[in-house]
Amino acid sequence: MSCKILDGKVVSESVLSGLCSEIRALLLSTGRDPGLAVVLVGDNPASKFYVESKKKACQKIGINSYDYRLPATASEGELCELIRHLNNDPEIHGILVQLPLPNGFDEQKIVELISPEKDVDGFHPVNVGRVLQGISGFKSCTPYGVLELLRYYDIDVAGKHVVIVGRSNIVGKPLASLLIQRGPGADATVTICHSKSENVRELTARADVVVAAIGVPEFLTAEMVKPGAVVVDVGINRVDDPNAKNGYRIVGDVNYAMVKKNASAITPVPGGVGPMTIAMLMKNTVESFKKSLGGLQ
Amino acid sequence: MSCKILDGKVVSESVLSGLCSEIRALLLSTGRDPGLAVVLVGDNPASKFYVESKKKACQKIGINSYDYRLPATASEGELCELIRHLNNDPEIHGILVQLPLPNGFDEQKIVELISPEKDVDGFHPVNVGRVLQGISGFKSCTPYGVLELLRYYDIDVAGKHVVIVGRSNIVGKPLASLLIQRGPGADATVTICHSKSENVRELTARADVVVAAIGVPEFLTAEMVKPGAVVVDVGINRVDDPNAKNGYRIVGDVNYAMVKKNASAITPVPGGVGPMTIAMLMKNTVESFKKSLGGLQ
Numbered sequence: 001m002s003c004k005i006l007d008g009k010v011v012s013e014s015v016l017s018g019l020c021s022e023i024r025a026l027l028l029s030t031g032r033d034p035g036l037a038v039v040l041v042g043d044n045p046a047s048k049f050y051v052e053s054k055k056k057a058c059q060k061i062g063i064n065s066y067d068y069r070l071p072a073t074a075s076e077g078e079l080c081e082l083i084r085h086l087n088n089d090p091e092i093h094g095i096l097v098q099l100p101l102p103n104g105f106d107e108q109k110i111v112e113l114i115s116p117e118k119d120v121d122g123f124h125p126v127n128v129g130r131v132l133q134g135i136s137g138f139k140s141c142t143p144y145g146v147l148e149l150l151r152y153y154d155i156d157v158a159g160k161h162v163v164i165v166g167r168s169n170i171v172g173k174p175l176a177s178l179l180i181q182r183g184p185g186a187d188a189t190v191t192i193c194h195s196k197s198e199n200v201r202e203l204t205a206r207a208d209v210v211v212a213a214i215g216v217p218e219f220l221t222a223e224m225v226k227p228g229a230v231v232v233d234v235g236i237n238r239v240d241d242p243n244a245k246n247g248y249r250i251v252g253d254v255n256y257a258m259v260k261k262n263a264s265a266i267t268p269v270p271g272g273v274g275p276m277t278i279a280m281l282m283k284n285t286v287e288s289f290k291k292s293l294g295g296l297q
Numbered sequence: 298m299s300c301k302i303l304d305g306k307v308v309s310e311s312v313l314s315g316l317c318s319e320i321r322a323l324l325l326s327t328g329r330d331p332g333l334a335v336v337l338v339g340d341n342p343a344s345k346f347y348v349e350s351k352k353k354a355c356q357k358i359g360i361n362s363y364d365y366r367l368p369a370t371a372s373e374g375e376l377c378e379l380i381r382h383l384n385n386d387p388e389i390h391g392i393l394v395q396l397p398l399p400n401g402f403d404e405q406k407i408v409e410l411i412s413p414e415k416d417v418d419g420f421h422p423v424n425v426g427r428v429l430q431g432i433s434g435f436k437s438c439t440p441y442g443v444l445e446l447l448r449y450y451d452i453d454v455a456g457k458h459v460v461i462v463g464r465s466n467i468v469g470k471p472l473a474s475l476l477i478q479r480g481p482g483a484d485a486t487v488t489i490c491h492s493k494s495e496n497v498r499e500l501t502a503r504a505d506v507v508v509a510a511i512g513v514p515e516f517l518t519a520e521m522v523k524p525g526a527v528v529v530d531v532g533i534n535r536v537d538d539p540n541a542k543n544g545y546r547i548v549g550d551v552n553y554a555m556v557k558k559n560a561s562a563i564t565p566v567p568g569g570v571g572p573m574t575i576a577m578l579m580k581n582t583v584e585s586f587k588k589s590l591g592g593l594q
Contacts, residue, residue: 108432124426125422125423125424125425125426125427125430125432125434126422126423126426127422127426128422128425128426128429128430129421129422129423129424129425129426129427129429130422130426132425132426132429132466132470132471132474133422133425133466133470134466135405135422137422158493159493159494159495160495161494161495161496161500167477169429169430169431173429173430173474173477174429176473176477176489177429177470180464180470180473180489180491182493187491187493189488189489189490189491189493189494189495189500190488190489191486191487191488192473192477192486192487193486194477194484194486196455196456196479196484196486197456197458197486198456198457198458198486199458203458203486
C-alpha cells in the first residue's frame, strides 16, 4: 500500500504565505499591521529556541514581534504587570507567554490574566470553553494545526472514528474538542484514551484516524493500526543515538518505518505536526488583528 | 442476569440531605446561609415547571431562593441590568437563568454575563474550559449528576470504555470532559458519537458504559448493549400514549424493558438522571456559598 506523507513543512508554508498576502493587503488598505508580544521568563534553552522560531515566523510574514524578557528571578507581580500593560496596548494583537514558566510562577493564574481577545495560544479557559461549546474562540495551535493538515490533504473525518492517544491540555483534550464539533473538518466520532485505559491496542486498531500524543517514543506500532488508517504523530521525543552528531535523534510517538507500511497517510517527525503549530499561532494572531480592525470601523 | 436499578430519587435525596446538614451547621457557625437567584423570562410552561422544582429543592434544604420574573417582552438590556445587579449582590451565591430564553435574547451573551463565580449551572465558557483543563470550576449539573449516581453505586469507570451518544453542550460534551479527567470517579476511556457517526451500533455494543443523550425515544436497543454493561439514560421524551391520562407518557433514549434484560445496571426514566440535575445545582450553590465564606475569613 502506498502511504501519503502529510508534509507539515509544505502545509505550514502554504498557511504562512496566505497570511503574508493577507497582511500586506491589510497594511495597504488600513495602514496597520499585526503585533505579537513574545514573553520569555528565564533562559530555558528549549523555550529560547521556540521563542526564536516564533519571532522568525513573524518576521517572515510581516507581523511585528515585540520581545519581552524577564529574568527567572523576576517576581510574579512583575509578570502580571507586564501582561496587564500588553492587554491594554492597541499595537499588540496577540500575547504569547512561553511555557513552562520557572518555578514559583502560577501558570494558570498567568494564562487567565491574558485577555481572552489576545490569547492566541488558545490556552485561556474562556477560549477552551468556547471551542468546546462550538462558539467562536481561539483554537489551541497544535490541534488547530492537525485539523489544517488533514484539510489540506482532503482527509475528511466526518463520521469517521478518530482515536486520540493522550489527554494533555495542549493536544489530546482540545483536539477532541475540535473534532466533535459540527461542520466541515469536524463531525468525527472521537475516542480519547490514555495511560489508564484498558485495551488501548484494540481501540487504536479499530480507528480510521489515530492521533498519538503521549510523549512515548515510537509507542504506536504497526499492529495497533488498521490497514489504510491515517496516522497523525504529535510526539517529539529525544532518543539516544550514538551514530547521530549530537548523540540523539528526534522521534515521534509512532514507529514511523513500520506504521508507514500499513497506513494510508502519515505525518513524519520532524516535519509533520511541528511546523503547523507555529503557522496556526500566526493565523490566530492575524485573526485577532482583523477583529481589532473590525472594531475600529 | 439481574440488573441493578440506579435510583436517582434515592441518590438525589442523599445528596440533598447531606447539603441540608451542611447548610444548618454553617448557619450555626457563621450566621449566614446560601442564596440562589432564579431568573425566569417569559412564561414557557416547561420553564415554569423547572423553576418551581428548583425553588422547592432550595426550600427543602435551607437555600434562600430569590425569584426574578421578567415578561417575554422585556428587553435584553433589562435582563443584563438584573444580572449585573445579582453579580454584585453578596447574598446571592448562585444565579440561574432558566433556558431557553424567549426569541430575541442572545443566550450566549447572557450566560457569559453571569459572574463565573456564581455560574452554578456550569454553562459559562470559563467554567466549561476549567473543567476540561482539569482545574477547579463549576461542573455542569446533569453530567455532574451522572458521575454522582455512578459513584453512589460504586461503579468505577477508571480504565473502562464509556460511549456517549450525543454531543450537546449540556450533556454529551461536558460529560466527556469530566470522565476523561484524572482521578477518582473519572479516568475513563471516552468515545463521543452522534448523528453523523458511522457504526453507532458497533460502538455502543463494545462499551462498558453507554450513555444515551440524544433525545430520540427508546433509541438504544438491547442489541446495541454488551451483556453486563452499565446503561445511563439522559433522555426525557414525550411519546403519545392513548392509554395514559394526559395522552402521553415520558420515555428515555433507552428501550428500558429490553435493555434491562441485558445490562448489569440501568437508570430509569423518570427517576434516574433527572432528579440528580437539581441536586447537583444545589450542591454547586452550596459550594459557591462556602467559597464566599472562605473569602470573608
